[in-house]
Amino acid sequence: MAPTTKTAKSLTLADLDQDLDLGFQLPDPNDEEISEIDFRQQIERAWQVCDRFDLQTDIWRGQILRAVRDWHCQTPKDREKQRGDGRGAGFLNWLQDREISKTSAYSLIELANSADTLLETGYLDAQDVNRFSKRAFVETAQSAPEVQQMVGDAAKRGDRITRREVRQLSDDWSAMSSDLLPEELRAKVTDQTIPTRYVAPLVRHLEKLPEAHQASIREAMADHPDLDTLKQATGEARSLCRYLESAAHVQALDDLDMEQALEEALRLGCLNTTAEIVNQAAQLEGAIAKLYTTWKRLNSLSERLYVDTGASTPNLRTLLKSLERLSGEEIEFFFGDPRGDKFSRTIRLKLEADLALDTGTWEAS
Known part of the structure; x- marks a missing residue:
């Protein structure tokens, strides 16, 4: 298989050279004549330059890492045999030589892939990337296509794009377009009676719930489309999500009818407490499993060290003796x-x- 590295649409030095400017100067903090406003503005401009180069550098590093990964993982069989490496082992060795963790490498590759996607869809031009902070760019790449379009339009207008702007546009889109919200609530959003920042969390939680629970919350919001009801519905949806997600991982609840228990909690108004109990139970079972595996590992290492040492290593023997209250x-x-x-x-x-x-x-x- 041929390498999947994209060159035609990837960001290149030629694309961005025209806007690069390393010659920024920091204001002198000891200058008594500079006003606080001017000082802050100059610092902000310098910070934006750093953000811009941080983003561009990471995208380029991601492109490099992707090329190295594809070379080692997707080269012809005869070349792989000649090297003698296992599939992908050469890439991991390359990372190790440069003291780059696998997690960091794939994070940068994902950023490079996101850049290619945004450029290929036409939502962004190469020079528009300079408008973004790094976190805003990643946030845009993870957003819905409609949000990417709106953010891209703002960047093409010359707007500075931060994470806050991306989230605001994402919240606006969720509030205006989600089919999970009743018309009565969307009307309140449209006339700006209810800010979108309060509606977006409800949409995110509703997306995770079964239809039956979505319907009950929608009915409550349709009857009382006000801010207080919205906050209450968001809290209930959040607790429902926690309950359903945690309950699926608690072995102690295997024989329990979770839906019946949930209905009783809703009827008595103690859903939040019930959800927290189930969440804590899931954490406890996870802690028990981790305790057991860690205890077994400690025992194994203690036995190995005991065999490898003797009377000539009294301090190591004392160490093992002290750990007996944990390894026994x-x-x-x-x-x-x-x-x-x-x-x-x-x-x-x-x-x-x-x-x-x-x-x-x-x-x-």
Whole structure:
């Protein structure tokens, strides 16, 4: 397969050279004649230049990384065999030689892909990229096509695009176009009775909910399309999302009818508390799983170190002895005020290995 690196639409030095200006000067903070307004304006201009170069540099780095990745991952088989590397191993070695993490590399590649996408769709011209801060550019690339179009139009007009402008346009679009909102509420948004910044969070939460729950919230908003009801509906939608997302990951709730429990919580007006309980239960089960795997890893490393050391390493043996209260079957941990004057607690966990399954009991004192 041929490399997928895009050159025709990618940002190049030739595209942007005409607007680059490294000759900015910072105001002298000790100049008594400069006013605070002038000082702030000069600092803002210098900061925008840094933002611009930060964005352009990262896009170019992403293009470089993408080319290197494609070279190593998509070269002909005979070249791969000649190198002797596994598929993609050469790219990881290249990153390691330059002390670049895999996460950072793919983040930059994603930024380069976003730049190509925005340029290919025609929403942006190459010179328009200079109008963006880095975070605003990433935010635009992740937005809906309609929002990208509006942001692109603003950039072509010469407007400076920050993350705040992108989010405002995104909120406006969500509030005006979402089918999840009742007409009564959209009318309030249209006449600017209700700001879009209050409506956008509700839309984001509604998108994650089943139709039945969407309908009940829409009905409430249709009956009372005011700001107080909107805030209450947003809070309810947020709690519903937390409840549904967390409940799917709690093993202790496998035998429970979650919808029935949810209806009771809604009827009693305690949805937020119920959602928090389920969320905490999911976190606790995750913590237990992490505790078990970490405990097993600590045991394995302790055994290995014990075998590799002897009487000639008394300090290492003391280290292993001290860690027995964490690596043994009985784990003991103290937290809180070391002097015991304020809140303090000793947690004791007993992990009992079974042939079929490791089980654990705990007590706190």
